[in-house]
Amino acid sequence: MTLERLNEIKKLLNEYNYQYYVLDNPTVSDQEYDRLMQELQSIEAKHPEWITADSPSQRVGGEVLDGFQKVTHQRMMLSLGNIFNEDELREFDDRIREVYPQVEYVCELKIDGLAVSLVYAQGQLSYGATRGDGTVGEDITHNVKTIKSIPLSIDYQGDFEVRGEIYMPKKSFEQLNQQRKEAGEPLFANPRNAAAGSVRQLDSRIAAKRGLDAFLYMVPTASEVGCQTHKEALDYIKQLGFKTNPMTRVCANIQEVWQFIMEMTEKRQSLPYEIDGIVIKVNRLDWQERLGYTAKVPKWAIAYKFPAEEVITKLKDIVFTI
Numbered sequence: 001m002t003l004e005r006l007n008e009i010k011k012l013l014n015e016y017n018y019q020y021y022v023l024d025n026p027t028v029s030d031q032e033y034d035r036l037m038q039e040l041q042s043i044e045a046k047h048p049e050w051i052t053a054d055s056p057s058q059r060v061g062g063e064v065l066d067g068f069q070k071v072t073h074q075r076m077m078l079s080l081g082n083i084f085n086e087d088e089l090r091e092f093d094d095r096i097r098e099v100y101p102q103v104e105y106v107c108e109l110k111i112d113g114l115a116v117s118l119v120y121a122q123g124q125l126s127y128g129a130t131r132g133d134g135t136v137g138e139d140i141t142h143n144v145k146t147i148k149s150i151p152l153s154i155d156y157q158g159d160f161e162v163r164g165e166i167y168m169p170k171k172s173f174e175q176l177n178q179q180r181k182e183a184g185e186p187l188f189a190n191p192r193n194a195a196a197g198s199v200r201q202l203d204s205r206i207a208a209k210r211g212l213d214a215f216l217y218m219v220p221t222a223s224e225v226g227c228q229t230h231k232e233a234l235d236y237i238k239q240l241g242f243k244t245n246p247m248t249r250v251c252a253n254i255q256e257v258w259q260f261i262m263e264m265t266e267k268r269q270s271l272p273y274e275i276d277g278i279v280i281k282v283n284r285l286d287w288q289e290r291l292g293y294t295a296k297v298p299k300w301a302i303a304y305k306f307p308a309e310e311v312i313t314k315l316k317d318i319v320f321t322i
């Protein structure tokens with residue numbers, strides 16, 4: 001019966017997507033994947049009433065919108081306060097330790113992309129939205145669906161939101177600018193602009209070809225699903241099938257945080273995606289709540305920003321001339 005075959009193929013392709021795009025560890029050849037996708041699309045062409053929102057065929061894009069809908073975030077999407085050196089990091093730590101003398105942090109790479117909120121209902125992706133002004137963002141669901149590491153359905157039946165960063169890997173960025181150069185089109189200045197320009201495309205077929213990816217890093221209702229710490233929240237969404245960043249590290253104190261920052265400053269150039277800093281978060285979720293927010297930023301997290309590249313080259317020059 002072709003409906004059984006259809007469901008069997010969907011299960012296979014979703015599994016292959018997960019292995020290839022989330023685990024970065026494909027187990028089948030591209031040919032085998034394409035053959036199955038063609039079989040899926042031919043069955044769906046014959047039986048459009050069998051097409052579901054989470055079918056792998058929905059990833060290739062095809063919707064062309066005439067404008068973006070607005071979405072109001074159930075919880076504000078704030079940005080992070082910035083610090084730029086070790087002294088400011090210690091000041092951040094001092095402020096936290098006034099309330100909690102012993103505090104464990106989680107350090108994450110600060111992916112240089114654009115923030116996204118993914119909302120699921122009854123296990124299906126309901127919508128994806130940009131941060132916008134923190135309260136109202138743009139509905140970019142049609143383009144989010146083309147990002148193959150973002151699951152179209154999850155094994156969680158209640159309402160569920162997860163937030164992260166959509167980014168363009170360096171390789172995709174170089175390929176895209178090479179194509180644009182050959183086509184005589186203006187180049188993107190950096191992967192962040194290219195990612196932002198791609199998710200703002202009204203035609204999802206264009207976004208589908210941009211090689212976008214995403215890391216998820218925040219679960220607003222983590223404590224409601226039984227997580228005590230931010231690290232547990234990250235592990236929770238990972239087991240739901242979301243892509244989380246493998247470099248994340250729990251640090252027992254601010255010395256270990258600074259050690260991580262030094263290590264990542266070295267490793268930064270070799271990463272397959274751009275980062276513009278390190279995000280440091282208090283690990284315990286109840287302490288995050290207690291520490292709270294200012295009008296614009298959380299008090300329990302901070303972004304250490306790397307010095308801009310040109311500054312580094314200038315400093316080298318100065319040292320050289322002296």
Ligand SMILES: NC(=O)c1cc2c(=O)c3cc(F)ccc3oc2nc1N
Nearest residue numbers: 078079080108109110111165217279
């Ligand atoms: N770019 C990032 O890789 C990244 C960004 C944020 C945020 O913007 C952010 C904003 C908040 F209000 C709270 C936590 C956050 O955590 C974050 N964690 C990250 N890893």
